[in-house]
Amino acid sequence: MAKKSMTFTDNTTGKSYEYPVLDGTRGPSVVDIRTFYKDTGMFTYDPGFTSTASCESKITFIDGGKGELRYRGIPIEELAKNNTYLEVCYLLLNGRLPDRQEAEAFDLEIRHRSFVHEGLKNLIESFPSAAHPMAILSSSVSALASFYYEHLDINNEAEYQEMARRIIAKIPTLAAFAYRHSLGIPFIYPDISRSFTENFLYMMRAYPHERMKITPEGEQQVSQVEIDALDTIFTLHADHEQNASTTTVRGVASTGAHPYVAISAGISALWGRAHGGANESVIAQLEMIGDVKKVPEYIARAKDKNDPFRLMGFGHRVYKNFDPRAKVLKKLQDQLKEELHLDAKLLEIAHEIEQIALHDDYFVSRNLYPNIDFYSGVILYALKIPRPMFTPIFVIGRTVGWVAQWIEFKKDPASKIARPRQLYTGA
Numbered sequence: 001m002a003k004k005s006m007t008f009t010d011n012t013t014g015k016s017y018e019y020p021v022l023d024g025t026r027g028p029s030v031v032d033i034r035t036f037y038k039d040t041g042m043f044t045y046d047p048g049f050t051s052t053a054s055c056e057s058k059i060t061f062i063d064g065g066k067g068e069l070r071y072r073g074i075p076i077e078e079l080a081k082n083n084t085y086l087e088v089c090y091l092l093l094n095g096r097l098p099d100r101q102e103a104e105a106f107d108l109e110i111r112h113r114s115f116v117h118e119g120l121k122n123l124i125e126s127f128p129s130a131a132h133p134m135a136i137l138s139s140s141v142s143a144l145a146s147f148y149y150e151h152l153d154i155n156n157e158a159e160y161q162e163m164a165r166r167i168i169a170k171i172p173t174l175a176a177f178a179y180r181h182s183l184g185i186p187f188i189y190p191d192i193s194r195s196f197t198e199n200f201l202y203m204m205r206a207y208p209h210e211r212m213k214i215t216p217e218g219e220q221q222v223s224q225v226e227i228d229a230l231d232t233i234f235t236l237h238a239d240h241e242q243n244a245s246t247t248t249v250r251g252v253a254s255t256g257a258h259p260y261v262a263i264s265a266g267i268s269a270l271w272g273r274a275h276g277g278a279n280e281s282v283i284a285q286l287e288m289i290g291d292v293k294k295v296p297e298y299i300a301r302a303k304d305k306n307d308p309f310r311l312m313g314f315g316h317r318v319y320k321n322f323d324p325r326a327k328v329l330k331k332l333q334d335q336l337k338e339e340l341h342l343d344a345k346l347l348e349i350a351h352e353i354e355q356i357a358l359h360d361d362y363f364v365s366r367n368l369y370p371n372i373d374f375y376s377g378v379i380l381y382a383l384k385i386p387r388p389m390f391t392p393i394f395v396i397g398r399t400v401g402w403v404a405q406w407i408e409f410k411k412d413p414a415s416k417i418a419r420p421r422q423l424y425t426g427a
């Protein structure tokens, strides 16, 4: 069969240029235009990369039209139902789910790596208590590079795995320390008798020197329902192709900088309201609307081009259907309504927004559906996670995706330093 190609014709010179079409195993094919500038003396133009593939990847696949998301080929709905977040971490890092023995060994290693150098405690304590935990997280992860400088030069699989497991294990501890610092209360160290997700909630909530037991009766400070809900939320956030923060991580990887400063840059990029910061803004928006009767007024503002107001938690660059993660979270919301006493008023306002937006032509014609952030906030709110910690929760889930994509970039022989060009319209 003839090799697939695309031909570009320059109408001013009449010259034609042919470029190979490369097919993936799923999703759109790509036109390989790596010689386009050399051939034509022109650049392609695609601000925001709406039509540009920046790399080849085997990690995560999204079908925006069908509303499908797969990690290493496995649908997100299956993983959210059948696997723990740590098993999903193993899958993203190794390309397959672990067997029972591998899962236990991985879990044990992550527990033991969850401690951080005392110097990082001092760094976190140097921040004003009003500092946003995302500022503390990106700074402390960047500082982590100084404590593990050997990861600047990785030469084999064992070193890749050690670097990855280290950062996955330490992020929850740093996030919990940032939260405790914001309250001015003593930090709680990891307890290696607890699972990854339980340990995070424990470090967030425990009283110093008091062991918090998960007991079938009596005062439970960390219930199994909460652990399972948060574990699912971590899984749903684990990776998402070449989103803005992952593109940032790959960009920093391309200059040869330390992997942890690349993750730190990813944390900073995720903080933006248009990206991971949306979950925090959704709750703020629901509280600002405050009454289901005021929803139509805000929907009108979201549609008004002269009004900068946007409906947070709605729309997505890739999904032109329901975000499959949002569907899982919506189901989780319904399951947890009673058990976690979800805030009925916030739920009522969110439901009203969803009902109106899903039938309003402005949203329907632009394929604007609720995304993951629209639903995660109400559950995190019910898990008694304070709002400034919503995006750090996203960081905890996404760190494995960033580090898996960083490793894939480093192993890809076709990788080059990220250096786009421009359309110059200056003096």
Ligand code: SDX
Binding pocket: 048, 239, 240, 242, 243, 244, 273, 274, 275, 276, 278, 302, 303, 309, 310, 311, 312, 313, 314, 315, 316, 317, 318, 366, 368, 371, 372, 373
């Ligand atoms: C995440 O990329 C990822 O995968 C990200 C993420 C991940 O897991 O990594 O999925 C996580 O970041 C989810 C998205 C969270 N952000 C929000 O919920 C913030 C609100 N949403 C938007 O700001 C917006 O929808 C984006 C940023 C998510 C997507 O922006 P695009 O793809 O650049 O779309 P656009 O801005 O070009 O919008 C297309 C049209 C525009 O109208 P027109 O100019 O065509 O008339 O839709 C409108 C926009 O004005 N629009 C909205 C809207 N989102 C888009 N109008 C009102 N409210 C909104 N939320």
